[in-house]
Amino acid sequence: MMLEVEGLTVQFPTRRGILTAVDSISFSIAPGEVLGVVGESGAGKSMTGLAVIGLLEPPGRISAGEVRLEGERIDHLKHEEMRRIRGRKIGVIFQDPLTSLNPLYTIGQQLEETILTHLPMTKGEARQRALSLLREVGIPAPEARYGNYPHHFSGGMRQRVVIALALAAEPRLLIADEPTTALDVSIQAQIIALLKRLAGERRAAVMLITHDMGVIAETAQRVAVMYAGRIVEIGPVRDVIHSPRHPYTAGLMGSIPRVSSEQKQLVQIEGAMPRLNAIPPGCAFNPRCPRRFARCLAERPELLAAGASRAACWLHAAP
Amino acid sequence: MPLLKLESVSRDFDVSRPWLNRVLEREPRRILRAVDGVSFEVSKGETLALVGESGCGKSTVARMIAGLYAPTEGRIEFGGRRLQMIFQDPYASLNPRWRVSKIIGEPMILLEQKKPVAEFLRQVGLSPDDAERYPHEFSGGQRQRISIARALAGEPELLICDEPTSALDVSVQAQILNLMADLQERLGLTYLFISHNLAVVSLIADRVGVMYFGRIVELAPAAALFTRPRHPYTRMLLDALPDLGMTGKPRTPVAGEVPNPLAPPSGCAFHPRCPYANERCRVEIPRFSGGVACHAVEEGRI
Numbered sequence: 001m002m003l004e005v006e007g008l009t010v011q012f013p014t015r016r017g018i019l020t021a022v023d024s025i026s027f028s029i030a031p032g033e034v035l036g037v038v039g040e041s042g043a044g045k046s047m048t049g050l051a052v053i054g055l056l057e058p059p060g061r062i063s064a065g066e067v068r069l070e071g072e073r074i075d076h077l078k079h080e081e082m083r084r085i086r087g088r089k090i091g092v093i094f095q096d097p098l099t100s101l102n103p104l105y106t107i108g109q110q111l112e113e114t115i116l117t118h119l120p121m122t123k124g125e126a127r128q129r130a131l132s133l134l135r136e137v138g139i140p141a142p143e144a145r146y147g148n149y150p151h152h153f154s155g156g157m158r159q160r161v162v163i164a165l166a167l168a169a170e171p172r173l174l175i176a177d178e179p180t181t182a183l184d185v186s187i188q189a190q191i192i193a194l195l196k197r198l199a200g201e202r203r204a205a206v207m208l209i210t211h212d213m214g215v216i217a218e219t220a221q222r223v224a225v226m227y228a229g230r231i232v233e234i235g236p237v238r239d240v241i242h243s244p245r246h247p248y249t250a251g252l253m254g255s256i257p258r259v260s261s262e263q264k265q266l267v268q269i270e271g272a273m274p275r276l277n278a279i280p281p282g283c284a285f286n287p288r289c290p291r292r293f294a295r296c297l298a299e300r301p302e303l304l305a306a307g308a309s310r311a312a313c314w315l316h317a318a319p
Numbered sequence: 320m321p322l323l324k325l326e327s328v329s330r331d332f333d334v335s336r337p338w339l340n341r342v343l344e345r346e347p348r349r350i351l352r353a354v355d356g357v358s359f360e361v362s363k364g365e366t367l368a369l370v371g372e373s374g375c376g377k378s379t380v381a382r383m384i385a386g387l388y389a390p391t392e393g394r395i396e397f398g399g400r401r402l403q404m405i406f407q408d409p410y411a412s413l414n415p416r417w418r419v420s421k422i423i424g425e426p427m428i429l430l431e432q433k434k435p436v437a438e439f440l441r442q443v444g445l446s447p448d449d450a451e452r453y454p455h456e457f458s459g460g461q462r463q464r465i466s467i468a469r470a471l472a473g474e475p476e477l478l479i480c481d482e483p484t485s486a487l488d489v490s491v492q493a494q495i496l497n498l499m500a501d502l503q504e505r506l507g508l509t510y511l512f513i514s515h516n517l518a519v520v521s522l523i524a525d526r527v528g529v530m531y532f533g534r535i536v537e538l539a540p541a542a543a544l545f546t547r548p549r550h551p552y553t554r555m556l557l558d559a560l561p562d563l564g565m566t567g568k569p570r571t572p573v574a575g576e577v578p579n580p581l582a583p584p585s586g587c588a589f590h591p592r593c594p595y596a597n598e599r600c601r602v603e604i605p606r607f608s609g610g611v612a613c614h615a616v617e618e619g620r621i
Contacts, residue, residue, distance in 0.1 A: 212561070213563060
């Protein structure tokens with residue numbers, strides 16, 4: 001496994017007590033595999049990504065669990081060591097390409113700097129590599145655009161530059177947090193095709209965090225569905241989409257509008273996800289769940305085998 | 320007699336650099352045409368959706384109808400007495416210092432007969448007790464419900480909804496879309512629905528106008544548009560949708576990017592990205608006729 005996460009817990013101490021944003025989650029990603037992490041805002045998916053790359057904003061901290069990259073623990077590394085691993089072994093793509101690019105430097109300078117920091121290359125070699133990266137992510141006429149500043153590029157092109165930056169040092173793990181959310185549909189498809197191709201060709205492990213099930217359906221092999229800080233279902237994409245095992249996943253799938261269907265009314269999950277300081281006892285989904293029974297109110301379910309997937313739901317407990 | 324009628328409405332924005340720069344650097348004035356000759360009608364009780372990618376001019380059309388911008392050219396006729404608008408961002412569109420009762424009560428100032436705020440809260444699925452709370456006490460979906468209640472309080476004939484669910488999570492979006500459909504049925508509302516999301520539009524719209532680069536390129540009943548799209552741009556948008564059914568059909572990415580509005584392409588604005596473009600498309604702007612503006616369709620090439 002390229003990335004292994006075990007019992008990862010992220011907590012925020014506040015004046016009114018400790019909030020648990022990510023609650024003991026475990027997953028792994030193999031080389032060349034894309035794991036989709038899906039959930040609604042506040043479910044803890046971005047927090048999981050930030051914890052893996054060591055970019056949690058204090059006072060948030062990892063309070064339990066382990067993160068291993070190529071078998072080595074990276075969750076307790078010092079700031080400087082982690083910084084070297086990010087960029088070298090872990091590439092990161094965020095939603096807004098502008099926050100990942102420095103407006104004062106040309107994209108050529110930024111790529112060269114990243115390459116020279118992480119790889120033993122001369123300036124000339126770095127330039128050649130930067131140009132071939134730009135070509136690979138589909139920027140037309142890279143020589144002509146090399147000296148351009150980020151503001152010269154459109155949103156889709158900027159996101160390509162960010163992907164080129166993330167790939168500059170041949171990372172083993174790529175974390176993409178909503179990489180297509182800020183883009184138009186037509187550009188979205190281009191970026192997804194690109195991510196997919198790169199993961200396959202370079203045998204990198206990709207963690208794709210998004211709220212868009214459509215993006216996951218097309219890109220990922222496996223998907224983890226998060227709710228209130230926990231993984232409630234994890235399994236092969238096809239199984240999770242076509243036969244969801246957790247009532248939350250089922251509701252989520254039904255609430256997605258689709259062009260090709262005759263539906264006139266969407267499936268509706270009543271209520272909203274609980275706030276971190278008001279997570280109900282038992283299963284966190286129980287107040288909204290149409291299939292809850294006594295056990296759901298009292299005991300919190302762990303992930304249980306359910307078909308080809310695993311779901312944290314007492315419906316799948318052995319009788 | 321339609322409730323709303325637009326006749327070749329256009330809107331220019333002056334995006335010139337400051338006067339001194341223009342004089343010193345000898346730059347001309349720069350005018351951006353955001354909306355170019357848009358015409359359509361909306362009948363009472365129906366939902367017309369305008370879809371398109373960012374920068375296509377759909378929100379500018381909405382704002383002109385609401386009177387927030389004046390059209391540069393063309394006419395807008397509104398056959399009703401009142402219209403209301405629902406905005407995308409439920410965090411920015413409610414005054415944080417006002418209680419919900421005041422927010423919802425505000426549009427009623429213009430009305431002779433005022434209904435109780437509690438009635439509107441109930442209509443959008445909130446509790447009458449929520450009237451005394453402030454916007455920050457609500458989630459995004461609940462805030463959008465408050466926006467809808469505020470819009471309803473003005474007793475509008477027409478509701479202009481500019482991306483009303485784009486900032487919401489998908490399960491909350493489902494709640495709001497169901498609510499809007501339900502309200503339309505009960506109150507006989509007319510919606511002009513602006514969205515970039517084709518799937519949402521397919522669910523809520525009776526008719527759909529597809530905008531590209533300031534113009535309507537195709538306007539058709541929703542069922543026809545989604546089963547038999549005619550304009551190459553509409554086809555591309557539909558092909559580019561994520562495939563949730565996982566039929567294994569690869570989605571066809573739309574090639575190229577939306578052109579720079581300050582340097583619009585000659586002829587049909589879509590021709591640099593269009594697989595069917597020929598010489599005529601490069602020089603002549605297609606006229607909108609029979610529900611579509613495309614030379615290739617007109618000539619029967621596609």
